[in-house]
Amino acid sequence: MDWKKKAETITQATGLPIRGVECSNAEWEQLRLEQERNGWELIYLVQNEDRAFLYLIQPEYWDPAARALLKLYLTPAATPQIVQSLTEQLASWFRSLPDHPETPPPRSVQELTWREKRVVFLLERCRNESNWTWETVEPLLRDYIPGIQPTPLIIPLNPIQLLLVVPLSVIGSDSREDNLEWAYGLQELLACEALDSFRVLVSPPLSTLTDAGRSFIELYQLSLAMQRYRPSEMVAASWQYPLERWAAMLPDAVAAELLQAMSSVRAHPALTPEQKETLETLFARQLNVSETARQLYIHRNTLLYRLDKITEATGLDPRHFPDAVLLQLHLLFGRN
């Protein structure tokens, strides 16, 4: 039976609203979002080589039994078909958020209630290989996290990124310190057991799926910032690196203009790699000289000597907060 005719037959038989829409395979996700904004829900998707056929219903008219029967009716054994799983629907929604942050969660999961708070981790593989899939890592994550369900808590977004949504009761506490420790544990797990490099980003605990969407956008922005400004840092939290996140969100042209504007206030000679490392460490240690010296494995006096040299070269003393701000901005935008 023709798919469009099938939709009409269902409407005639049930009197309930159902609609069939056809589009190209590349367009169907966007089409689904548009239809959902108008109150329609995707109940079934059929795809062939280049076309997609969407069956959409108005959910308030369809009780669970009618929906189940409808799905059964629409699923012929021999027809090529793709039924989107909950994980896929969530992945599709998360993927749309960086470009369309206001998109609501898919209707089918909107009512998904969380009995407790959850923490979202964004796992990012550092290498991009076309033949690699998350299937190699998912079993490891399931073994690692006690009681985790296969869906919807492990959500591969693409070959590079995967979202992991972990109930707070598994983590044991909602303190930032504990969340971060979990992120370090995950990074270590993947490094030791999968022997692969991943960056792990973590959000604070969340109560709803909509919150998770907002949190994902923050993690996505943090990811851009880390790639650009902190490529060697493999674990970070959405409450960290605000300056880097802000800088990463600026268009390149604006960043270049800012750098130029700063140079007009004070000319900065090129800093040596050692001077840059010294400053980065000092800023990461909240301008604490002793901590910085310890981190750099140098004597405190050696550090003071280096800082004096930087002051001599730039006219800015990194031990003083206003000067440190200018130097940090100079380092950030100088990387571009």
Place this chain on the structure above:
Amino acid sequence: MAKVILNHVYKRFSNQVVAVDDFHLEIHDQEFLVLVGPSGCGKSTTLRMIAGLEEISEGELYIGDRLVNDVAPKDRDIAMVFQSYALYPHMNVYENMAFGLKLRKFSKSEIEQRIQEAARILDIAHLLDRKPKALSGGQRQRVALGRAIVREPQVFLMDEPLSNLDAKLRVQMRTEILKLHQRLNTTVIYVTHDQTEAMTMGDRIVVMKDGLIQQVATPSDIYNHPVNQFVASFIGSPSMNFLEGNLLEKEGHVVFQTDGVEIRFPEDKAKVLRDRGYVNKPIVFGIRPEDMYSEPSFLEANPFQSTLVAEIDVVENMGSELYIYFHNIGGTQMVARVDARDALKPRMSIQLGLDLSKCHVFDRETQVAVF
């Protein structure tokens, strides 16, 4: 246990930066090999290529007799210990160590046996029930090591595993890792930027700079016979002193001359310098801080008839010895390690006798060691 062979290995990044340049070395079975060098020298990249975390751009890598260039990291039979000693926070120490074995479907009895053995070696048997939060930094690092040990891999790869520990603990763990190596008899490849760690731990040391191997040798060979000025300056704390000047033939002797100071080389060294054509040429003279003596007995004997007068800028009292810093010779910052019983203070002058049997000379242009 296995040897590891890197056969003319290169790592080139997409921006054409050569991170590792023709690394060619056989690491012996059961050897403790240390890769050392400054930031960006390629030591960690080399280790990551051995682990399979970085692709090899060119060359061959063998672990045992197996070519592993295209073998996935998890199938290389290696274990890595990283700088961060993050543990799995929701698991106790036992579970942390057991997790990798459970994944590999080891029997319960085998897991129990391996963990008890590793816990005994690392002295953490009393901590097996504790969660990571209840452990100190040193204890966490031991557990991280334990997680690697229980797997009994062919090769251990350690990437600055002690960097996050405080100085005292670092010294302690250094010894622990050495003892561990002696007990396990496994090949260990260890990366550090700390030359003291390299000197105290390695059977052999590979000194790297700008992606290139500078020297591969035992710690004492590296220390006593550095092949170039970089190795000479990098290994040793405080660093070797360097003076730039000229070599002259004077009254039948080969003499190094700089800023009013003359140092007469003993005949065996003079012969080498003459034979290799360095007379009347600029050179770099090198001497380690401990090869300059302030003791009256040495100065009286003055076996090499060579002394310097140091006008002291700074004195660092290390307890058993003093480091005296001075820069009155050619404006070069120099340091000598002298007896702590000497009552020395800044602005004092002191005569230092040089042990020229241990001095070094480097080609001024190429920085390669003459001896």
